[in-house]
Amino acid sequence: MANEIFMPKLSSTMEEGVILDWFKEEGDEIETGEPIFEIMTDKINIEVESYHDGILLKKYFHKDDTVPVNHVIGFIGEQGEEVPDTPPASDEESSADESSSPEQETAAPAQEPETEVSTEKVRATPAARAAAREKNVSLHNVSGSGPKGRIHKADVLSSGSQGKSTPLAEKMASHHGIDTKNVEGTGAGGKVMKNDINALLAESSENRPENVTESLRGVRKVTAERMADSSSTIPHVTMDFEVDMEQVIRLREALKSSVEKATGQKLSYNEIFVLAVSKALQRHPDINITYDKETITYHNEVNVGVAVAVEENLYVPVLKNTERKSLSMLADELKPLIFNTREGRIDSASMQGGTFTISNLGMFAIDSFTPIINKPQGAILGISRMKEVPVVKEGEVKVSSVTTFSLSFDHRVINGAPAAAFCTTLKNLLEEPYELLV
Amino acid sequence: MKTFDIAIIGGGPGGYEAAIRASSFGKKVALIESGHMGGTCLNTGCIPSKTLLRHSEILEDMKQAKDWGIETGDLKLDWSKMASRQNKVVRTLRSGVEGLMKKHKVTVLRGKGYLEPQNAPEGHTINVISDKEEEKIEAAKVIIATGSKPSLPPIEGLDDVDVHTSDSIFSIEELPSSIVIVGGGIIGVEFATIFSSLGVHVTIVELGERLIPTEDEEAASVIRDKLKKSGVDVRVNLSVASVAKEASGKSTRVLLSDESSLETDMLLVATGRHPNTEVIQNTSIDLQKGYIKTNGKLETSLPGVYAIGDVNGKIQLAHTASAEGLVAVNNASGKPVQTIDYHTVPKCVYTLPEIASVGLTEEEARSSYKDVKVSKIPYSSNGKALSSGNTEGFVKIVAEEQFGEILGVTMVGSHVTEMISESVAFMNLEGTVEELAQTVHPHPTLSEAMFEAANNWLNMGIHH
Numbered sequence A: 001m002a003n004e005i006f007m008p009k010l011s012s013t014m015e016e017g018v019i020l021d022w023f024k025e026e027g028d029e030i031e032t033g034e035p036i037f038e039i040m041t042d043k044i045n046i047e048v049e050s051y052h053d054g055i056l057l058k059k060y061f062h063k064d065d066t067v068p069v070n071h072v073i074g075f076i077g078e079q080g081e082e083v084p085d086t087p088p089a090s091d092e093e094s095s096a097d098e099s100s101s102p103e104q105e106t107a108a109p110a111q112e113p114e115t116e117v118s119t120e121k122v123r124a125t126p127a128a129r130a131a132a133r134e135k136n137v138s139l140h141n142v143s144g145s146g147p148k149g150r151i152h153k154a155d156v157l158s159s160g161s162q163g164k165s166t167p168l169a170e171k172m173a174s175h176h177g178i179d180t181k182n183v184e185g186t187g188a189g190g191k192v193m194k195n196d197i198n199a200l201l202a203e204s205s206e207n208r209p210e211n212v213t214e215s216l217r218g219v220r221k222v223t224a225e226r227m228a229d230s231s232s233t234i235p236h237v238t239m240d241f242e243v244d245m246e247q248v249i250r251l252r253e254a255l256k257s258s259v260e261k262a263t264g265q266k267l268s269y270n271e272i273f274v275l276a277v278s279k280a281l282q283r284h285p286d287i288n289i290t291y292d293k294e295t296i297t298y299h300n301e302v303n304v305g306v307a308v309a310v311e312e313n314l315y316v317p318v319l320k321n322t323e324r325k326s327l328s329m330l331a332d333e334l335k336p337l338i339f340n341t342r343e344g345r346i347d348s349a350s351m352q353g354g355t356f357t358i359s360n361l362g363m364f365a366i367d368s369f370t371p372i373i374n375k376p377q378g379a380i381l382g383i384s385r386m387k388e389v390p391v392v393k394e395g396e397v398k399v400s401s402v403t404t405f406s407l408s409f410d411h412r413v414i415n416g417a418p419a420a421a422f423c424t425t426l427k428n429l430l431e432e433p434y435e436l437l438v
Numbered sequence B: 001m002k003t004f005d006i007a008i009i010g011g012g013p014g015g016y017e018a019a020i021r022a023s024s025f026g027k028k029v030a031l032i033e034s035g036h037m038g039g040t041c042l043n044t045g046c047i048p049s050k051t052l053l054r055h056s057e058i059l060e061d062m063k064q065a066k067d068w069g070i071e072t073g074d075l076k077l078d079w080s081k082m083a084s085r086q087n088k089v090v091r092t093l094r095s096g097v098e099g100l101m102k103k104h105k106v107t108v109l110r111g112k113g114y115l116e117p118q119n120a121p122e123g124h125t126i127n128v129i130s131d132k133e134e135e136k137i138e139a140a141k142v143i144i145a146t147g148s149k150p151s152l153p154p155i156e157g158l159d160d161v162d163v164h165t166s167d168s169i170f171s172i173e174e175l176p177s178s179i180v181i182v183g184g185g186i187i188g189v190e191f192a193t194i195f196s197s198l199g200v201h202v203t204i205v206e207l208g209e210r211l212i213p214t215e216d217e218e219a220a221s222v223i224r225d226k227l228k229k230s231g232v233d234v235r236v237n238l239s240v241a242s243v244a245k246e247a248s249g250k251s252t253r254v255l256l257s258d259e260s261s262l263e264t265d266m267l268l269v270a271t272g273r274h275p276n277t278e279v280i281q282n283t284s285i286d287l288q289k290g291y292i293k294t295n296g297k298l299e300t301s302l303p304g305v306y307a308i309g310d311v312n313g314k315i316q317l318a319h320t321a322s323a324e325g326l327v328a329v330n331n332a333s334g335k336p337v338q339t340i341d342y343h344t345v346p347k348c349v350y351t352l353p354e355i356a357s358v359g360l361t362e363e364e365a366r367s368s369y370k371d372v373k374v375s376k377i378p379y380s381s382n383g384k385a386l387s388s389g390n391t392e393g394f395v396k397i398v399a400e401e402q403f404g405e406i407l408g409v410t411m412v413g414s415h416v417t418e419m420i421s422e423s424v425a426f427m428n429l430e431g432t433v434e435e436l437a438q439t440v441h442p443h444p445t446l447s448e449a450m451f452e453a454a455n456n457w458l459n460m461g462i463h464h
């Protein structure tokens, strides 16, 4: 019987997902564990792997289609098996049977279909056998990555020349740090020859200046669209102000050990910034707003989003109700949140409900920048690096650590004066931070 | 009009082997030959020359045997018997080739083939002209394998004297008392070896500064010394200014560029060969320095027409012609494209001792690689060479220092033409000096010299 492929439910709040890409076509062979398609939910995109071996018999939805969770997307089964022409109506009750939906966290079904042909001693999938025949690779020379050492097609393909290279090619490869297994050999039976190494070297030197073109997908695509939308629809005004950080530095030094004792986390400037921003926002409710088409919402709670770059993707996990939290509570929450985001273990719920965003580039040699507002929020704060500069204090030139803060605000709904007043409050809070502890 | 899948023009080692391969690919094949099947190689080249050189080898052995205490009394040479053995060998092989054509159902057309100007986008017409008739055939693909013929240099008086080339020399009825060989290349020195061993006084006149300029200099000098020792008059840096019949009418006077002159019974010109390109005279196929221009797939400038062997001027040796023929047939038959790799084609000179080489000479290697290391082992230290009394010669490995890539091997000595195949295999399979040094060679053999040379290259020689 053919097996359904469902739109997985990746979190308790997830209701639908968008198919970003199909990796397989109808009629393609699929193995357990192979990615079949990629979906996106709000901010997370993930490759969904198959739970079954077989042929992709049916695809009911296409790229960019939005599909409710637990809805049948397609079927995997044996060649020629009958499947319905239209997706079977999704049965809400049956969605409780989550073991049959390829949910991310669920473990693989205990019983795996036994597909390998075991006429020989080698355990290999039919696809692996076909690839081995085509590539003239002996399966005995391929190590399998599947259960019980079963050889998958990918193992055959990555086995490359499988140790077949001429002595000369081998020497050249090891000199240049090339693994001959990854080299396509042109000699008899795919043997890697001197010329193959030379071609690879020539190619890599030719390829160096070549540009890489790839289509935007998932989070990057969403980010791109949101950035363009924000920048083109919101009249941004950015105000820069310098903050003398001497007191913040001292505060952090003073509280470091007690915060660490209480939470096991090291106190960093981020928590102090979040705290100061939360306090300032409470005093300036006209900044802690969201603006949606016609309506402005003034938020009672402060939910601060913190921009986190993970490779080429930008995520903004949100700390909720920061106005009610102490430094140690913030440290306790923010550290794991950032860590999980970097590890790719953040759900979309953790990225929603922000009322203000902080983008801290203090670790880079940046003196100031213009952050782009995270819609529908009304403002965003950019933080640049801390640097020692001569400052005049009480008529004397002294060396002090100074950071430039940059507030971008939506001038449609926030005027210059209240924004400036917020900046001043924030500056004062950071320069006299003991007030934060009150 | 008869139509064929593949028509091959020329039945030498290039053409006839190509025909057999094409037929085993299931193609309908025509082979057009104006002379004898087997071409130059079989009729007036490799085979008759090697047959005669075998006589020279035996004579040399007998001379040596006398010193070892094996005497046979006075030597008697019967040229007519030697010549008839030569002819018999040639005839046997030729009828073998003819038999192969029948066996493989190749249609052999006797006559001179001329490629007609192409008038249809696909297919080619060949006009086959024999004494009796003229016939046009059509073929989808054409392989030109018309070979080459001896070329005569512009020497004053050449038309008025009896002059031999390799085409005619194998048919002489009597041995001359003396012979002047113009040209000290491979063919010239092989004939010098043949005639001097038969007691003919030989003079070689070579324009260049040394004999066999295509081979390693050290190897060539071994041959020069040996020829001189056997009484051959080697004149280098000289050319023939003019030739004329002596008043007696029997002998020929040869005037050299240094104004010295020689009187000789026979004159043999071996100054080079000229490609047989009349076959394409009615087409616009590109030539390169007089040869038919081909690419790595052996294609000419006219789609569907290939050229192999001596006529393309790449490497004028029989085994190159054959190898090219197989590649051309493969490509003409629509199989996955093959290209020819010339850099491991071996070259043999069948003098006494022989020269065999593959790849680059030491000189060539040094001019194109930065770090070249050479290891040379003399035959005189090889047990088998000593026991068989063949101590002349050496083996030389030329390899690049970093990876031990074997760039070339040159060997001089007896049986080196058989021994070179090991080096060819090593180079083809890209074995380096290191693997060669680890390869067990049988004892006692001449081939141990290679083992020794490889180990010596690695500074780990056993006997050196």
Ligand SMILES: Cc1cc2nc3c(=O)[nH]c(=O)nc-3n(C[C@H](O)[C@H](O)[C@H](O)COP(=O)(O)OP(=O)(O)OC[C@H]3O[C@@H](n4cnc5c(N)ncnc54)[C@H](O)[C@@H]3O)c2cc1C
Residues within 6 Å of the ligand: B009, B010, B011, B012, B013, B014, B015, B032, B033, B034, B035, B036, B037, B038, B039, B040, B041, B042, B044, B045, B046, B047, B049, B111, B112, B113, B114, B145, B146, B147, B148, B166, B187, B276, B278, B279, B308, B309, B310, B311, B316, B317, B318, B319, B320, B321, B350
């Ligand atoms: C004395 C001598 C010794 C040699 N010794 C060696 C040796 O030891 N080892 C070695 O490898 N090589 C040797 N060679 C070279 C070798 O003979 C040639 O390289 C080889 O024969 C080339 O083969 P081929 O097929 O290209 O042409 P060929 O052998 O020249 O054959 C071409 C054929 O095409 C025919 N032909 C020409 N034009 C036409 C036409 N228009 N229509 C129909 N038929 C045509 C000719 O009659 C000939 O039979 C020697 C050559 C000579 C002269």
